[in-house]
Amino acid sequence: MQRQDNIISFDGQESPKRRISLDANSRRLIDACRKLVVKMLPQLMAGLFEKLDDAMYELADKSEHNSLQSTYFNTMRDLRKDRVRIDREFCREVLDRYDRFWETGEVDVSQRSFDELSRESEMSLLDDNELEDSLALVNMISKGENRYSRELYALGRRFAHIANLADEVSSQNNPLAPAVICTAFQESLRSLPVELPVKLIIYKQFDKQVMHYVGGLYDELNLLLGKAGVIAKLTPRVRRNPVAPAVKQAKHDLHGDSELSEEVDELQAEVFERLQGLLANRRGSSSYPAAGGVGGVSLPSVDTVELLGALSALQQSNVVMVPFGAAEQHQDDLRQRLDSDLRMRDGSEVQRALGDMDNDTIDVISMLFEFILDDHSLPDAMKALLSRLQIPMLKVAIIDKTFFSRKVHPARQLLNNLAQAAIGWNEASDRKSDLLYQKIESVVKAILTEFVDDPSIFTELNDDFSSWWEKEQRGADIAEQRTTQVSRGKEQLRAAKLRVTEEINSRLQMQPVIPHVVIALLKDGWKDVMLLNYLRQGPDSDDWKESLEIVDKLLWSVRPKEEYAERQELLRNIPELLRNLRERLNSISFDQHKMARLFKELQNCHISCLRGKELPSPVNTAMAVAEKQVSFPDSRLLETSSLLADSEVIETPSVPHDEFTEIAENLEVGTWLEMDQKQGDGKLRVKLSWKSDVSDAYIFVNRKGVKALDLTVQGLAARFREGSARLLSDGSMPIMDRALDAMLGALHDTREGAVSA
The missing domain is CATH 2.30.30 (SH3 type barrels.)
Structure with a gap:
């Protein structure tokens, strides 16, 4: 019978078609995402067809009946023949749904739940083959949604942000959700002449080769949108999921050695295993028994759930505090408490032991916090606060070993952010009034009192602390910018003062006879005119150059003129010189009465020069040099300048x-x-x-x-x-990363020392 498609909308009900309005930037983003899909889906399908060919050949080789062998060989031939068509139709189906979503905000997929399939089967609406086909598809979709729930959540939030939708795009209505991808593949196989058992084999390979690696596509999409500023802090800036071999090969073909970044990711995933291997070298000298037993006698292991319960009790009692310089003693105290609370000993006889992995986790976390206590970038009071997180972090590491390898693990991020914020903290006389100390203390107390076994609390607390810290940093950045502007302004003022005095004084020293009125004009007003031009316009400006020319003309104008031509030239230039002096002195609000008096004295000097007479009241080279120098100690301009506050x-x-x-x-x-x-x-x-x-x-x-x-x-x-x-430490490398590097280095040195011994 003909299937009915279920239209999934954001409110869970059928709704009228609507159109999403996108601006140019949003259109560029979704086009960039589309190009990424166009690039990666064929790479995933290439890996699928390669494995399908091998799988069909292997099945045919193992078949005991000729008819079954022929079926597998025929399927292999049909897949090779239809590969281009299947690949093209599969990609087209995915991209069509992706494009329609950005028009209507809806995803049209033929997805039925297990309950719907059961009801339709009971009512004989589905034959057995169609039921099995649908069940296989629904199972793949369900696995994909569970496996990539975090990635789909982040992608849905970002798609909703771009589309300006009030609600997030759930994993069911995401245009690139597992349902869309699996349904598209089902549609592309409709014309392939294969029986159901063979189709189920194809589905299984699709799940292994495409759905297992589609998380890499989600990672890349989230990275792309995050870097573009679409809810940038929602997800990490690193890849979470494995990358398909076909995708790796495609990257290698394009970029060659860029495959090195993939190897780095793989090494990151092995951090805890490397730590375990290095810790094994220290196992023989430690005082606690391994899970395998003592003296060759096998001992029962403490269940991890029971261990977590004992750690929670210690956490709630808040008795485990790491004293400075006594981390090793603290580790022994913790094990003694666990021995007692878990009843691992009866007197001096060992009854039970922790498992090797739990033992190693305790060792690693103890070394981690030992490093934190030794890190001189943290103030002692902040070390005391952060040390109280040792048991909660130990519980997180026991629950989730990716704590050591995932740089964006919420608990790890929170510890890094708290340590980063604490670097610049100064001891306050009253810690109750210190906002940063109170905030970090509140976060620590919340973890100690509320964290049992749900790590989501670290995400919530990290988001809250990050938001608070960002506001604090914005205020600090504004204050720092003001401080920098004042400092830069003072520096520019000093440079301008130096340049003005050098320019004027060098000219004064070159002229042996200078009237007092000229010195007064330069000292009392003109140097401020020049200073203002330098600060506002710069040394390359016309105003600055003109102010220097006016000084030269002023000094020239008070030299005696013996030649008729010189006197005529002075007579022509005096009006312009006085006008320029008056206009620029007025621009700095120079005292009008003083200006009138100085200009009258200057007029007398000019009259004497025109008559070729000696200047009145000369300052000559025999007098003190200081009298012929301009400086700024009593400058009217500087007295009112805000740049000289300090x-x-x-x-x-x-x-x-x-x-x-x-x-x-x-x-x-x-x-x-x-x-x-x-x-x-x-x-x-x-x-x-x-x-x-x-x-x-x-x-x-x-x-x-x-x-x-x-x-x-x-x-x-x-x-x-x-x-x-x-x-x-400048905090460019988070404290957890520095700690792990230091631990790996210390353990490696221990191993090398043991080998050389």
Whole structure:
């Protein structure tokens, strides 16, 4: 009989067709996703047909009856003949449903549940072959939805975001859901002349070669959309699922050595196994019994569920606290408590033992927290808080071994984010008023009191903490930008002041006789005109160049003119010179009465020059040089400038260039340091926020972006030299990654030492 398609919509009911409106950016995103589907589906199908050919040949070779052997060979021939058609129709079916979704927001698939199939079978609406075919399809779909629930959830959220839909796109109405892919494959096989048993074999291979690896497609789609800013923090930026061999081969053919990234992913997945192998070298010298027994005597193992229950009891009692510098002792204390609570000993006799995997997990987590306690990038108070997470993290690692290999595991992310936020924290006199300390403490308490065996709490707490921390960072970034702008403004002002004084004073020193009125004009007003032009327009601007030309013309105008031609030229230029002086002095609100008096004195100088007479009240080279120099100590412009709110950076005496100077000179903006405060006021954690391009001034801010310290390169080098300044981790590598690397290195060194011994 003819099948009826079920139209799946977002509200679970049939609804009128609607159209989704997409802007240009959204259209580019869905087109990019479509291209990814167009690229990867044929690669997956290529792997399927290769395996189908091998499977049919193997089945034919093992067949005891000629008729069955002929069936498999005929199917192999039909698949080879129809491969292009099946591949083309399969991809077209998937892409048609994908395209229709972006028009209507609906997915049209022929998907029936197990209950519907059972009812139709009982009512004899389906014959046996159709029932088995449908059951095989529904089973594949169900497995795919369960296997890729996280990936489909993320993809559905992102598709809903792009389509501007109020509700998320569920796994059932996702245009690339397992139902869409499996149904498309079923449709592509309709014209293939094969019997049901052979078709079920084809379905099985499709499940192995396509559905098993379609998670890689979901990963790539989520990565693409995440990098494009579509709910960027919803899913990790790494691949979760295995990549099909055919896809790997296609990448290798295109990119050659880029296959190395796949090997890195595989190595990441083996982290815990590598740790186990290295820990095995230490097993012989440890005091606890392995699951295999003691002295060759086999002992029963403690059930993992029972172990988790004992750890939960310890977690709730909150008695397991890691004291600084006593991690090994703490590990022994934990095992003694477990021995007691799980009754693994009767007096001195061992009755039961932990399993090898649970033993190894306890060892790894203990070493992990030992590293955290030894990490000098964390303040001691924050170490004390984070150390209380040891048992919860141990429980997570026992429940889910991907904790060690998945860099985006929620519990691992939370620990990384808490440690990252703690780097710049400074001890407060009242911790109850310190928002960061209170926030981290609340997260730790929530885990200790609420976490039993559901790791989803780490996702919720991490999302909440990340959201809170982002707001804190935005405020800190704004404050830091203001600090940097002030520092940069002061630096520009210093450079401008230096340039103005150099330009004016170099001209003054070249002219032996200069009237007092000219010195007064330059000192009291014109240097501010030039400073303003330099700051606003820059040294390459016409205004700056004109201000220098006016200085040259002013100095030329007060030289005695003996030649008639010179006097005529001066007579022609005086009006323009006075006009330029007046306009630019007015632009800085120069005192009008003072300007009138100076201009009158300047007029007398010009009259004397026109008559070829000596200038009145000269300042000559025999007088103090300081009287012929322009400076800015009483500048009217500087007194009102907001750029001079803080004191100047104090220079330190020059010292020989050494390794500490190299460290200070090469320090990058964003680097965190811990510095001893003077008079024994404790330690201060600061971040390098700004480096001068002109001088050797450095500005440091605290975690809130507020200026905390300014030093010169030599001043910072001196602190490094005396040990009162120390570099901290910049947090670019999360604490869990650093811990695992350190653990692998330490265990590897232990193994190498044992081998060499």
